[in-house]
Amino acid sequence: METKVIRINGSQSYDRLDAPARALRAGELAAMPTETVYGLAANAMDAAAVEKIFAAKGRPQDNPLIVHICALEQWGMLVKAVPPQAERLARAFWPGPLTVILQKSGLVPDNVSAGLDTVAVRFPAHEVAQELIRRAGVPLAAPSANTSGRPSPTRAEHVVADMNGKIAYIIDAGACSVGVESTVVSLAAGTPRLLRPGGIAPEQLETVLGRLEIDPAVYEQLREGQKAASPGMKYRHYAPLAHVTVLEGTADAFFAYVQAYIDAHGAQGVYALCFDTETEHLPVPGVSYGAEEDPGSQAQRLFDALRELDDRGARRVFARMPEKRGVGLAVYNRLMRAASFEVITLAE
């Protein structure tokens, strides 16, 4: 299939969204920008179209999708009911990088929710995503637009690398501003539960919800056979081709460790994933992922940096540890998955 790339710059070019909107209505796939990462969209009410998402990504059939809406009125037909806590979350954080899970209605095809009786819904803040949903006239199911297992795409070039020839359209609106996926919170049963950290920090959710349970999969690797509340959290994710290890400690301890490593093993294929000002002090080539004091910049840069490491042929990567506060928790969660949870704590 020929994939057409459509470039959007400003609302004067929104008419270019009519062709992908028509394709979506006809059951085809289109990649769309959102404020978090690029999504691979299909008509959420069309099971055959949704099936194509799983095929294009190579996504495991048991991993449910997020349904994207462009107006609060579209929520009602997707879920059994919208409880007061969900309404409060929507008022505080929508449109924005938050996904809310509720009991699903009978209208949502089974493959959207991978057989679960719940559905994840998000109202994205990106104007191009909203405009595409509006013109398509239906809610859009959309996972991140990467091949399963690869880092999520934060620029259209990343989507082209993974999806060219497999989908009808890629809508290019430049780099995503948040850079990590939405926060996923379940209100489907009992106490609200954070299933995936993302663009909205847990501290922000707590101000609206009061109590919030944090799913263990946020911090740790699930053990063999352990059930995942959010099926996506059990897969190896965001992984570059290189073997990644996160080093916890100061910048000086990091430099010393990497120096000792190349003294013993050679520097071939060894890279550092570090903070902005550090690349020139390293004994190996470095790719930076934002400023040490600025978790937002790390979120924005992380996936692009992981892909750059692949492009530069990295085989062995040592990464600096991010802080876990605010959106930093999402950065930590994604980097730990990219490293298959391999961390070395450095002595001072």
Ligand code: TXA
């Ligand atoms: O920011 C985002 O959320 C992006 C953009 C495109 O909106 N989308 C995204 O989708 O990250 P995806 O499919 O890569 O991640 C969706 C996550 C997965 O971990 C999935 O298991 C979980 O949400 N999920 C979806 N529906 C669920 C449900 N009914 N119950 C539990 N987890 C669910």
Ligand code: MG
């Ligand atoms: Mg994904």
